[in-house]
Amino acid sequence: MAEHTARTPATPGVLTDPLRNRGAGFTQAERDELGLTGRLPSGVLGLGQQARRAYQQLQAQGSDLAKNVYLEQLHDRNETLYFRVLTDHLAELLPIVYDPTVGEAIERYSHEYRRPRGVFLSIDRPDDIGKAFATLQLGPEDVDLIVCSDAEQILGIGDWGVGGIQIAVGKLAVYTAAAGVDPARVVPVSLDVGTDREALLKDPLYLGNRHPRVRGAAYDAFIERYLRTASSMFPRALLHFEDFGPSNARRILVTHGDDYRIFNDDMQGTGAITLAAALSAVEVGGVPMREQKLVVFGAGTAGVGIADQLRDAMVRDGAGRRQATAQVWLIDKPGLLTRDTSGLRDFQQPYARDPSEVAGWANDGGGISLLETVKQVQPTILLGTSTVQGAFTREVVEAMTEGTERPVILPLSNPTSRIEARPADVIAWSRGKALVAVGIPVPPVEHDGVTYRIAQANNALLYPGLGLGTIVSGASKVTDGMLLAAARAVAGQVDAGAPGASLLPPVENLRESSAITATAVVEAAVDEGVATRKPADAGQAVRQAMWEPVYGDGSPAP
């Protein structure tokens, strides 16, 4: 077979650089100037026309996964066009580029693979971290944000090895579409430490490291090296951690949170968006925050991250710290967690109950159940972060409704196949009393003549604004005060009191909502003394910083 030689016809670089490529959007003058003469059909389309054509092509795809793949290919060809399509149809396309379809794309990564996006760092080649980042050819001032994942706990679907790069890509797409974070200044990273999923290890097409997950000192050293290298090469970058396993997620944040500008979305972002939903619910339900009683079903990264933030909110509302901690009950695989539960993890310990307190509770030998706990405790809030579909049964919801006037029920597990209860069932079983939020987009529910809009308590409603505020303020870290400010800003955008009203703002308004959240975060960063930039008008600074999907000269596209 003939080898390609140096005489192979070249594709002009600008057509293969998604950040600069405009395809048929290049004007004749631009084509001449950029060496594209004769390399495109004669017609010149405006960005709006290109976006309409791309949207039509998208509609022709036969499944959500095919739409995700189509959009990723567009992303790799022309980022401005990709983001124009995404922002024009944000509510419709968020579930395609992000939760829940991104879960499928991750599972299918090695099979659907077209071309790489991001930086792939391997635990087998730790010396290459700096070299890999250097290939980006970006300077110390050029990066605002890096999202990394080691993919041990992707959404609710577990360990997906190198496919986890797509959660970093998806999270970054949302940062840009929802909050205008500049896509030229972000980097998705896969931290490939191996995988424990047999099916991947045996799959001949699997593209990641073909060995079990490396744990212990070698893992910690790899993470530390990543943090050191990323933050010394890109000192302004916010380092977002996504979908790590529970013990690593927490340990990394606790160990390094004071030294690096780290944000863990599954703990902090999820905690803050759930706090926002709870703040809205408290307005409706009338029970003050300091008196809330929270049962967490699924006491992992997200569940305990949320518990911590709700406990802190109770303390700020006047409860003593011990008291507030005692108003949280954690349930995991062994049932209600008590101090004598074996295998209790360190972050669960503060909430473990005294065994004498629950000695008289029903225990079938398999532990104290969710239903028994709800009956005994009469909680005001029930949280699901377990990945166990259907765990919130009719009996559980009815017991919640008997115990409190307006129960707050939050089945937050993703994707759809993992949700603890369907919102329509929760509304029906609670006779319209429950205040509900879930992790994925769901249509409104009709019950007894009322239309219930179901809030999407997904961290995507909060982290883009939080990240933008962190970038605009140049905050040296993400403080609890910034998280609280973000939660309050999100909650402040809704009036949850009207019948059937949502607890959180709609995704349709995400760009505006993120701007409001980012402004509050900038102000909090200044107040907390961590801002390195202190704009006189935070709102104006945020809006000016928001990247728009338009071509070069910034003029609106036809």
Ligand SMILES: NC(=O)C1=CN([C@@H]2O[C@H](COP(=O)(O)OP(=O)(O)OC[C@H]3O[C@@H](n4cnc5c(N)ncnc54)[C@H](O)[C@@H]3O)[C@@H](O)[C@H]2O)C=CC1
């Ligand atoms: N809505 C949102 O914004 C977010 C939702 N999540 C969702 O929350 C879920 C959990 O995620 P992570 O906390 O990251 O995972 P994780 O693995 O850290 O936590 C899950 C916990 O549920 C427990 N669990 C499993 N089966 C159980 C059972 N039968 N009974 C009681 N507990 C059980 C596990 O032992 C573990 O402690 C996922 O579905 C994820 O998609 C996570 C982050 C954000």
Ligand SMILES: CC(=O)C(=O)O
């Ligand atoms: C939304 C998200 O971060 C998760 O489900 O893991």
Ligand SMILES: [Mg+2]
């Ligand atoms: Mg996550």
